[in-house]
Amino acid sequence: MERKITKQVCVGGVPVGGGARIPVQSMTNTDTRDAAATAAQIRRLAEAGCDIVRLTVPDAEAAESFREIRRLVPDVPLVADIHFDYRLAVMCADYGVDKIRINPGNIGSEDGVRQVAEACLARHIPVRIGVNGGSLGKPLLAKYGSPTPQALYESAMGHIALLNRFGFDDIVISVKSSSVTATAEACRFVSENCEYPLHIGVTEAGTRRMGIIKNAAALGALITSGIGDTVRVSLTDDPVEEVYAARDILMALGCPGHTGMDIVSCPTCGRTGIDLCSLVAGFEKAVRDEGLASLDIKVAIMGCVVNGPGEAREADVGIAGGRGEALLFAKGEIIRKVPEDGITAALIDYIKDNFVK
Numbered sequence: 082m083e084r085k086i087t088k089q090v091c092v093g094g095v096p097v098g099g100g101a102r103i104p105v106q107s108m109t110n111t112d113t114r115d116a117a118a119t120a121a122q123i124r125r126l127a128e129a130g131c132d133i134v135r136l137t138v139p140d141a142e143a144a145e146s147f148r149e150i151r152r153l154v155p156d157v158p159l160v161a162d163i164h165f166d167y168r169l170a171v172m173c174a175d176y177g178v179d180k181i182r183i184n185p186g187n188i189g190s191e192d193g194v195r196q197v198a199e200a201c202l203a204r205h206i207p208v209r210i211g212v213n214g215g216s217l218g219k220p221l222l223a224k225y226g227s228p229t230p231q232a233l234y235e236s237a238m239g240h241i242a243l244l245n246r247f248g249f250d251d252i253v254i255s256v257k258s259s260s261v262t263a264t265a266e267a268c269r270f271v272s273e274n275c276e277y278p279l280h281i282g283v284t285e286a287g288t289r290r291m292g293i294i295k296n297a298a299a300l301g302a303l304i305t306s307g308i309g310d311t312v313r314v315s316l317t318d319d320p321v322e323e324v325y326a327a328r329d330i331l332m333a334l335g336c337p338g339h340t341g342m343d344i345v346s347c348p349t350c351g352r353t354g355i356d357l358c359s360l361v362a363g364f365e366k367a368v369r370d371e372g373l374a375s376l377d378i379k380v381a382i383m384g385c386v387v388n389g390p391g392e393a394r395e396a397d398v399g400i401a402g403g404r405g406e407a408l409l410f411a412k413g414e415i416i417r418k419v420p421e422d423g424i425t426a427a428l429i430d431y432i433k434d435n436f437v438k
């Protein structure tokens with residue numbers, strides 16, 4: 082997959098852009114003023130595979146709490162999300178933040194932008210300009226009538242110009258909408274017209290099912306065109322689910338550095354002789370519980386001997402169901418017959434014995 086090579090920035094040791102592996106991001110939904118709860122959620126996100134975690138810093142109390150959060154999680158790259166008040170950005174820069182998300186046009190005077198730019202320059206902290214359809218400025222809304230892709234793009238360019246005025250260039254851009262097509266088109270405009278890395282994803286995408294579908298559609302369209310340097314899958318759900326979804330989408334797209342277990346299973350039909358739906362769901366859960374999801378292997382779970390053996394043979398390990406039992410395959414060879422209630426255990430045991438170092 083060819084990628085557009087953007088300018089690279091570094092977020093607490095994680096490179097973003099310049100052809101680097103696409104890092105996964107998410108955002109805490111705890112009260113930032115509760116440092117212990119926020120730090121615990123940051124840890125959960127990092128354990129789930131989140132590379133960069135953002136947290137909101139709405140006031141000075143939250144900024145002071147950020148200082149403690151930084152102390153509690155010194156090893157996870159953290160982004161402070163700040164609106165309207167440049168002083169909070171300067172405080173977070175002092176307290177060791179790794180990136181700031183801010184829209185320079187919305188944080189007060191030009192002098193405030195200058196102070197943020199200077200604080201970030203001095204500490205090599207990049208800034209993400211995050212333009213969202215829902216918070217587009219009034220002049221652009223009046224000009225375009227709605228948050229069109231062109232309006233999102235123009236807004237981003239305006240914020241970039243403000244930062245550039247103070248010699249600041251370590252910029253990441255996002256232009257997001259709740260519409261898949263508007264998000265993709267706005268990202269294409271930005272990608273065609275500037276070299277800054279792009280943070281991509283559909284914002285306010287909804288609950289788990291539709292949110293994942295919308296994000297997969299947008300990320301698929303963009304990443305297969307070579308666009309996108311870091312992702313967030315926004316969901317109305319536990320943020321850990323955002324991380325799982327983002328990782329799975331990047332894995333499905335074959336993005337380098339995002340390998341993991343590929344489970345191939347058939348849609349079932351009248352031939353299916355075992356309870357395949359429950360079997361696959363149970364197997365997926367067991368894989369996660371046993372910490373095997375990151376193994377770069379293909380597992381085929383097929384309902385019958387028509388297409389089953391073919392897929393199972395192509396996989397590292399697999400089963401083809403019969404009536405109340407299944408054939409266990411590995412590397413193209415039949416290993417043995419397994420009763421239906423022992424299939425998950427047989428697969429898990431085989432994987433542990435053969436693929437876990």
Ligand code: SF4
Nearest residue numbers: 347349350384385388
């Ligand atoms: S693999 Fe067999 S059971 Fe599954 S959908 Fe195909 S024909 Fe039906």
